[in-house]
Amino acid sequence: MDQTGAVKTCKFGDQKTSDIIVRLRNHEGKTECLYSHSSILTNKSRFFADWLSNPDSGIYIEIQCSESNYNHHVNLLRLLYLPADSLLDSLNSVKSAIGILHLAIAFHCEEITNSCIQYLEAVPWEDEEEEEILKLVSKLGPMAMPILARIQPVDLSATKNVFISAFRFATSTGGQCPPFGDELKASAQEQVEFMLGGDEDIPLITTDDEVKSVVRVGLSKVFSSFEKELLSLLVNSNLSAETTEDKISPSLSDMEWMCNILPKIELMKDFVSCWAEISGKVLEIVEDQRLNHLMWGLKVKLIEMTGKVLEAVGYGNVILPAPCRVQLLKTWLPYIRKMKPLLDAKVNEEAGFTHKMDDDLCQSIEGAIVSLILALPSNDQADILADWMKTEQVKYPDLTEAFEVWCYRTKSAKRRLTEGLNRVSDATHSL
Structure with missing residues (x-):
């Protein structure tokens, strides 16, 4: 019987038409019998094809499983009965796809393996799921390229471009911010700090002349904004209002952030020089008698x-x-x-x-x-x-x-x- 005909006429678990029984046996000796069809198993799995090619194989196929992967075994057998173009739609979670992929690799089910790879490449993962996926794809060779393309390190040029874009957003030097710019700006600052956290590519990026030039422009803008806000204090008619201090708070926070990240880019000397240059003016303002108790x-x-x-x-x-x-x-x-x-x-x-x-x-x-x-x-x-x-x-x-x-x-x-x-x-x- 050809593959298409088998899919149309055979149903998983149909005891009347079944000619093969797959017995799932767990470590405690409990056995579950799943009624299957040799035509389906042979066409869709090289493991089952090899097993059934033995004249003495009989009607029973014994498979050891655990309680944790029992459902994955059952789901794999169900998927063997579906046409190739329906496999992808039948997958509904990363956890299930990982479990089925484990078995599809072991039982040499090529169509199901490809569908699981296509599914996992397209959906979001949790960190612990990604670790398990990485272990799996190491066994797949070229088949795993779609997943590897998603998680492989980007080249130095791409990393540098992302860093520069994030830094410009973090220092508001990339143009006007949208209405929700403050949240994105805070996120960009966090990600810049994360990117400077010891990645192998970061030393190459932080010594790049273009990166240093962009950072110096950002530093200059941050200091300029701070000076401007500070000078505006003395022309404010209502210095006691809390909003006055709130107004200068963003530029002050930006300066503090720059002070924290510049040592990682070996540009702390630029911050120190700028700070020394404005120190006299800063103290002249904050020591003004109008700010004595504010x-x-x-x-x-x-x-x-x-x-x-x-x-x-x-x-x-x-x-x-x-x-x-x-x-x-x-x-x-x-x-x-x-x-x-x-x-x-x-x-x-x-x-x-x-x-x-x-x-x-x-x-x-x-x-x-x-x-x-x-x-x-x-x-x-x-x-x-x-x-x-x-x-x-x-x-x-x-x-x-x-x-x-x-x-x-x-x-x-x-x-x-x-x-x-x-x-x-x-x-x-x-x-």
């Missing part, structure tokens, strides 16, 4: 970002000339020193006050400042330490360690100088 959230964020800048410079991740380091420190140290007790007082006075310098922030800033001071020329260290000891807020940041090291180095330097002069004098006398 914008606490903004002020803490500025300290947090300054802390990251001080860490980058203080620990040598960003190399700046000594005069620039001195200027950066002299610009922000008085402000941090002033704000710490003010914020602490607000926390003690108001139960619901949430803007504060937590212990981790305080320690990281203090450590960065000490490290930065110790890398300065001795005379600049002396100026900063003398100023520190003259202030009332000598407890924070605590520069005792820097002072002790400076004293030790100064005495050692004086001793070395004296010993050097003595050697020169002795050499002169000996002549």
Whole structure:
């Protein structure tokens, strides 16, 4: 009987016309009998064709199965009775398609295998399902190309283009955003961070000149937007309104985001340079008397970002000339020193006050400042330490360690100088 005729005249499970019984036996010895037809099994499965080609095969085919894949065995046998053009429509879930594909491979059912591959290539997967699919396709060779094309890594050029597009969206440098742009922008920022999370291709992308150029343009735009919003504070007639701080919050968040990702692209020096350039103007605005008791959230964020800048410079991740380091420190140290007790007082006075310098922030800033001071020329260290000891807020940041090291180095330097002069004098006398 030909294949088409068999499909039309035979029905799965029809005991009257069945000439083969497939017995599914589980590990507990339980057996299920499925009435089948040799013409169907032979035409659709090489496994069954080989089995039935043996003259001594009899009417029973024994198959071991487990409780978890019993239904997949039954479904596979049902699919053998369907015409090829109906197979795809009969698949209704990724889990079922994976289970059937396992068996279709084992029983050499080519039509069902192709249909399962076509189905899995076209539907969404969960992460755990993808892992199982990957294990399966490793057994299929060229047949698995449709699935492999979906999950194989893209080439460097394509990866770079996606990264650049995502970065432009994340920094609003790719044109006008749609009404739902804020959500997409936040998503783009998350994905840029994810793409910078250690992928093998990322080092090649982040050293690319075009990528760095795009990032620098984005950085410039973010700083420009922040400056513009900051300057608008002093022309606002209603500074006490919460919406005033909310208005500057997006550009401040963008700056914080840039500060977090730029070290991964080796462009933190650009951020530090921009920050140092606008620091004077920023402090002039936030220290305006009209903002004395306002914008606490903004002020803490500025300290947090300054802390990251001080860490980058203080620990040598960003190399700046000594005069620039001195200027950066002299610009922000008085402000941090002033704000710490003010914020602490607000926390003690108001139960619901949430803007504060937590212990981790305080320690990281203090450590960065000490490290930065110790890398300065001795005379600049002396100026900063003398100023520190003259202030009332000598407890924070605590520069005792820097002072002790400076004293030790100064005495050692004086001793070395004296010993050097003595050697020169002795050499002169000996002549």
